[in-house]
Amino acid sequence: xxxxxxxxxxxxxxxxxxxxxxxVGIICSVVGCYVVTMxxxxxxxxxxxxxxxxxxxxxxxxxxLTIGALAASIIIALGIGQLxxxxxxxxxxxxxxxxxxxxxxxxxxxxxxxxxxxxLSHILFGNILGVSRKDLIFTAVTVFVVLLFIIIxxxxxxxxxxxxxxxxxxxxxxxFYRNFMLVLMALTIVASIQTVGVVMVAAMLVTPAAAAFLMxxxxxxxxxxxxxxxxxxxxxxxxVSYYANVASGAxxxxxxxxxxxxxxLFSPRRGIFWRLLKRVIFHKS
Amino acid sequence: xxxxxxxxxxxxxxxxRLDIENISISYDGHIAIENMSxxxxxxxxxxxxxxxxxxxxxxxxxLVGLIQLESGKIFIHGLPLGHHYDCVAxxxxxxxxDWMFPVTVKDVxxxxxxxxxxxxxRLTKQDKEIVLEAMLQMDILEHANRSIDNLSGGQxxxxxxxxxxxxxxxxxxxxxxxxxxxxxxxEIVWNLLDKIRERKVTVMIATHDLNIASLKFxxxxxxxxxxxxxGPPSKVFTIPNLQKAFGNQIIFVGxxxxxxxxxxxxxx
Numbered sequence: 408x409x410x411x412x413x414x415x416x417x418x419x420x421x422x423x424x425x426x427x428x429x430x431v432g433i434i435c436s437v438v439g440c441y442v443v444t445m446x447x448x449x450x451x452x453x454x455x456x457x458x459x460x461x462x463x464x465x466x467x468x469x470x471x472l473t474i475g476a477l478a479a480s481i482i483i484a485l486g487i488g489q490l491x492x493x494x495x496x497x498x499x500x501x502x503x504x505x506x507x508x509x510x511x512x513x514x515x516x517x518x519x520x521x522x523x524x525x526x527l528s529h530i531l532f533g534n535i536l537g538v539s540r541k542d543l544i545f546t547a548v549t550v551f552v553v554l555l556f557i558i559i560x561x562x563x564x565x566x567x568x569x570x571x572x573x574x575x576x577x578x579x580x581x582x583f584y585r586n587f588m589l590v591l592m593a594l595t596i597v598a599s600i601q602t603v604g605v606v607m608v609a610a611m612l613v614t615p616a617a618a619a620f621l622m623x624x625x626x627x628x629x630x631x632x633x634x635x636x637x638x639x640x641x642x643x644x645x646x647v648s649y650y651a652n653v654a655s656g657a658x659x660x661x662x663x664x665x666x667x668x669x670x671x672l673f674s675p676r677r678g679i680f681w682r683l684l685k686r687v688i689f690h691k692s
Numbered sequence: 693x694x695x696x697x698x699x700x701x702x703x704x705x706x707x708x709r710l711d712i713e714n715i716s717i718s719y720d721g722h723i724a725i726e727n728m729s730x731x732x733x734x735x736x737x738x739x740x741x742x743x744x745x746x747x748x749x750x751x752x753x754x755l756v757g758l759i760q761l762e763s764g765k766i767f768i769h770g771l772p773l774g775h776h777y778d779c780v781a782x783x784x785x786x787x788x789x790d791w792m793f794p795v796t797v798k799d800v801x802x803x804x805x806x807x808x809x810x811x812x813x814r815l816t817k818q819d820k821e822i823v824l825e826a827m828l829q830m831d832i833l834e835h836a837n838r839s840i841d842n843l844s845g846g847q848x849x850x851x852x853x854x855x856x857x858x859x860x861x862x863x864x865x866x867x868x869x870x871x872x873x874x875x876x877x878x879e880i881v882w883n884l885l886d887k888i889r890e891r892k893v894t895v896m897i898a899t900h901d902l903n904i905a906s907l908k909f910x911x912x913x914x915x916x917x918x919x920x921x922x923g924p925p926s927k928v929f930t931i932p933n934l935q936k937a938f939g940n941q942i943i944f945v946g947x948x949x950x951x952x953x954x955x956x957x958x959x960x
Contacts, residue, residue, distance in 0.1 A: 624839030
């Protein structure tokens with residue numbers, strides 16, 4: 408058994424893959440708590456997909472793919488903010504428009520570059536086994552910076568995510584901090600792309616945090632539980648990926664989804680199962 | 693009146709006087725408040741009365757700077773809005789709060805001690821005492837570590853009043869605080885209002901309970917988009933004034949006025 412657990416990590420690329428997926432599990436789960444409580448799941452999805460044209464343009468210009476990805480992700484977030492500002496459009500409509508536009512632009516550019524086809528699947532689905540030493544350092548530093556900001560601005564982010572009306576009455580520049588939070592989200596997404604890919608990162612931002620939400624009565628507790636679930640899913644997903652020879656990102660996300668479903672049914676606080684059980688007992692007595 | 697530079701901010705040192713001068717507010721072309729002017733003295737307890745959609749919530753939101761004025765001015769302590777850090781506390785209607793959010797009662801009340809000038813700093817010992825006192829006053833101390841989603845309506849209302857108290861406000865704005873709360877909560881709130889009257893806190897309460905308004909307030913402001921009349925209850929509550937504010941929503945039975953609230957809801 409122990410041998411079975413350790414074998415994958417005799418390979419150096421698997422060790423790097425493990426560390427990368429743990430780091431990604433941590434950061435996506437923490438940032439995800441804000442995504443869930445502030446109803447920004449669709450926004451996260453849009454920001455992840457917006458990376459596609461960013462990477463493609465950077466590739467054509469021979470620039471840094473990371474910076475291209477980050478820029479595109481921030482641009483779409485701010486663009487959505489502008490379109491939906493002061494109720495001109497509802498936010499989900501604004502997201503719907505820009506999300507598909509960015510995706511289309513990405514596909515348009517990529518389809519014009521013939522040699523690019525191989526790398527595209529890595530951006531879409533992640534390539535955990537191709538994490539280089541440099542990638543790993545970049546991911547770790549980014550995650551450290553994001554976590555640091557979340558700790559520093561913890562109280563402000565708590566107030567803004569809970570009650571924006573109150574935040575405005577005590578003169579917190581809500582708009583500024585919301586944009587700041589979106590930048591942190593963009594950093595998180597870019598740092599996670601290598602591991603889980605564009606398609607899966609939105610799920611990592613939502614699923615562990617949503618599962619934790621069902622069990623917690625305080626934000627710090629929710630964050631801690633979310634990290635536990637996220638990291639656990641990453642590790643299990645990696646084993647599944649190794650032994651079943653399937654895409655790592657998909658394996659990680661599905662593991663998280665299964666954990667979510669279990670908690671959704673059996674969570675002592677908000678679980679469906681207990682509610683139904685109570686109803687049954689109540690009816691009998 | 694003291695003239696301050698635009699970026700200078702002050703904190704409040706005395707009970708506030710409010711001057712509302714000719715304010716108008718509109719949303720997407722619909723007029724919510726039109727040319728309204730009145731003055732509220734230091735430490736007064738004022739009821740804001742009007743039918744649904746009369747602009748009561750809008751007026752409060754303007755007073756805390758949540759809504760831009762189209763024209764006119766609001767002065768607090770004789771200084772234009774925006775020069776004060778923390779002296780106006782606003783308690784929104786219960787429906788406007790995200791009750792599913794994972795916070796405890798204590799977390800919410802502690803938010804009242806937040807200052808933009810000390811983003812990183814944790815709460816001081818004094819802050820913690822103020823929070824404790826606010827929870828004690830609202831009788832929610834025993835629920836301090838419970839999450840807000842499994843409290844009763846009255847308890848939820850008291851949590852938000854406690855947060856406002858923790859702000860140590862000089863003007864307290866309450867939007868329909870007695871809507872759907874239990875008798876105990878009403879009693880606690882009235883005790884509180886009597887207590888803070890001694891401290892000369894100016895209190896404005898939006899309500900549609902004419903009975904309470906006529907018995908427990910120093911003055912009444914009757915509005916329906918425009919100011920109908922402002923003054924002591926005995927002068928404001930006349931049949932012509934009420935008819936002007938409520939139109940055919942009000943029915944007079946002998947000496948009693950009954951407001952029909954059921955058929956007109958404020959548009960969301």
